[in-house]
Amino acid sequence: MLLTLRDVACLRGDRLLFEAVDLSLAAGEALVVSGPNGIGKSSLLRIAGGLLRPSAGTVARAGRAAWLGEASALDGEYRLGDALTFWAKSDGTTCAAAMAAMGIADLARVPVRYLSTGQRRRAAIARTIANDAPLWLLDEPANGLDREGVERLGAAMAAHRAGGGAILAATHLNLLLDGARDFAFPHAASGSAPTRAPEPRRQGGTA
Amino acid sequence: MIVALIKRDTVRGLRAAGLPVAFFLIAATLFPFAVGPDAKLLASAGGGMLWLAALLAALLPIERLVAPDADAGVLDQFVVRGLADESVAAAKIVAHWLGFGPPLMIAALPGAALLGLDMATLGRLEAGLAIGTPALAALGVTVAALTVGLRGAGALAGLMLLPLAIPLLIFGAGALRAGDGEAIRLLAATALLLTAGAPFAAGAALRALRD
Numbered sequence: 001m002l003l004t005l006r007d008v009a010c011l012r013g014d015r016l017l018f019e020a021v022d023l024s025l026a027a028g029e030a031l032v033v034s035g036p037n038g039i040g041k042s043s044l045l046r047i048a049g050g051l052l053r054p055s056a057g058t059v060a061r062a063g064r065a066a067w068l069g070e071a072s073a074l075d076g077e078y079r080l081g082d083a084l085t086f087w088a089k090s091d092g093t094t095c096a097a098a099m100a101a102m103g104i105a106d107l108a109r110v111p112v113r114y115l116s117t118g119q120r121r122r123a124a125i126a127r128t129i130a131n132d133a134p135l136w137l138l139d140e141p142a143n144g145l146d147r148e149g150v151e152r153l154g155a156a157m158a159a160h161r162a163g164g165g166a167i168l169a170a171t172h173l174n175l176l177l178d179g180a181r182d183f184a185f186p187h188a189a190s191g192s193a194p195t196r197a198p199e200p201r202r203q204g205g206t207a
Numbered sequence: 208m209i210v211a212l213i214k215r216d217t218v219r220g221l222r223a224a225g226l227p228v229a230f231f232l233i234a235a236t237l238f239p240f241a242v243g244p245d246a247k248l249l250a251s252a253g254g255g256m257l258w259l260a261a262l263l264a265a266l267l268p269i270e271r272l273v274a275p276d277a278d279a280g281v282l283d284q285f286v287v288r289g290l291a292d293e294s295v296a297a298a299k300i301v302a303h304w305l306g307f308g309p310p311l312m313i314a315a316l317p318g319a320a321l322l323g324l325d326m327a328t329l330g331r332l333e334a335g336l337a338i339g340t341p342a343l344a345a346l347g348v349t350v351a352a353l354t355v356g357l358r359g360a361g362a363l364a365g366l367m368l369l370p371l372a373i374p375l376l377i378f379g380a381g382a383l384r385a386g387d388g389e390a391i392r393l394l395a396a397t398a399l400l401l402t403a404g405a406p407f408a409a410g411a412a413l414r415a416l417r418d
Contacts, residue, residue: 049286075219089211090288
């Protein structure tokens, strides 16, 4: 198993986003997390990536994970090729093939700040491809992509799974992911809105 | 990855080093206007004035130290790659010093000439800055990490950094007096404490940002 979540709960402030989440991902598998805004898709992915500590439960990852979040994490003043090379170097890989796969090879010399939203998104996906990690965590990966971009993303995800990788994606759009399982939050399955946790007991007080 | 991060941040720091350096020199230029052209007074108080200018110049880069990386998701990428927050903070401190300390020490040369400091005082000033600027850089990164995302972060950062830097100013200015080995040792001790503790404080602040 590349990723295993057991009985995971997420508490944001005093609001319980979800609890009792179990999921596991094996090589070649893909899991799509969907659901309305605010249900906790991003939080689930952040927990899976180790960016957020679960309020309860355990997270186990075998191997590295590649994170594709909302922000592109590319330095605006650098040329796209250099900005991607920075990450590829830290991951011990190169990014030329990944840039070609996302159709942005000819933008290598353009400073990142001149790129459009969709081009930045393609670049962030290229970084994910170049990362060479077995597990991809994709938070709304198709946001801002045109149809050709979505197709390229689909091809990249298929190649990643064919190569023994796994994908956990949160999205409200249609991704080209053949044979992906759907993940539904326990709350959503029962049709009820996220419940509020009991007020946490204040300790000490404020005099 | 740490080395790559230090290199990236150092290059960015050096590109933006003009601002604190210019501020430092302007502050040094203003001092004679404020106290009058008394060469003796300038020479005796000028070293302390340059320390004060260095302290204020340290405030300028704070807003670009951590917040842009937090907003752009760069910090998240480091975390997913298994880098500890303390390591990121330490790398940022090293890089910030490289892009801030040496330029400031170079700027202290014309600054000292403007105020008519003698060579011995200049030597003690440079030694003090070499010891004290790493602590200023460490404080800068810590305060930057603590104030990410807050409204008026820049002003708040100044309010937080300046009181913490008071010991550096006291011992740094004290070390300018001839034959005062005590002050420079205290300056070194203070700087060591601040520099060694900062990665942990800043790392904890970076971790808290994600919650």
